[in-house]
Amino acid sequence: MRHDFSLPEEDEESLNALGIPWETIRDGGNQWLLLHEMPFREGFNHRTGSVAVQIPPSYPTAGLDMAYFFPHLARLDGKTIGQTQCKQPIDGKQWQRWSRHYSWVPGVHSVSTHVVLIHRWLEAATN
Template identity: 45%
Template sequence: MRRQFALPEFDVKYLDTTGIDWETIVEPRDSRWLLLSSWPVPAGYTAERVTVALLIPAGYPDSQIDMAYFDPHLARQDGKAIGALATHNLDGRTFQRWSRHRTKQAPWRPGEDDVSSHLALVDDWLERELLK
């Protein structure tokens, strides 16, 4: 697994407990990405597992992680459309970008939020999408 940049130790410890393969890569223009292979997706989507990509911003962990990117692209099994999607080329693949963001009611909390809390939010987005 590639480790092209270092994450904070608390993120490494969390990621190592998930049992999921993960790697960090640096793309052109120095964008830093965390890729998690075989991330489980709730029943109701056309895939059971995906690679989740998170853009790790400069200044992280004080700066927030935003959105999530999936490969393969997700679709609902019931055929209902998923809103606010786009594509993003990353690591030689085309990921599906879910434009989902934190709110004023649930802002990024420096010193508290990290990769684990963002992935919990991603899981919540996936669950809530199926309720629409």
Template identity: 45%
Template sequence: MRRQFDLLTEDQGFLENLGLPWEALNENSMLWILVHQYPLPKGYEQLTVSLAVHVAFGYPRTQLDMVYFNPHICRLDKKPIGALALQNIDNKIWQRWSRHRSALNPWRDGVDNLSTHFALIEYWLQREFIIKPYAISA
């Protein structure tokens, strides 16, 4: 697995504790953390995916934002997932989930990090079925 840039000690520890293959990719001066074989909650067609998080310049003072999936995620009930776009990362087309922190859940410098961003990703994955409850296809 590629380690093309150094992570914060706490972020590296978090990734190691996941027990999943991960990479730190520097692509055209954009830093990405890729986690492979990431398990999805029930309700999605895929059981596992690779996910990517862009590490913006200035992190950890600058917030982590959004999440990217490969392959693209689909719901079992075929309901559409909103606020999606495409992003080329590592010569693959990833599905970008445009999800962001809010004024009620701002980035907290010195508190938030990769582990709290992953907690937010889990929330977004589950929230998809709160916004549009699961429906069995006919």
């Protein structure tokens, strides 16, 4: 796994505790955290995949938002998942952007809280 840049120690510890492979890369002038072999809920066309999170240069002061999925997720029942139309090139692949936003609070929010929110977005998308 590549580690082109470091995250705060607490973030790296929480990522290691997830028990899935992760890496940090630089691509297209941006910094990305890639979470691999991420489990997805029942109701999606894939049971596992990768999730990318863009890490701003001034993180953790600057906030995280959105998530990018590879392969692209769809509901098995054919219903549309809102705000997922855009594609983002990352690391030579076209990732599906989930446009999700919230108010970032430095010192409260982190990579680990963002991962919790990603799981909530996945749950909401199948309800």
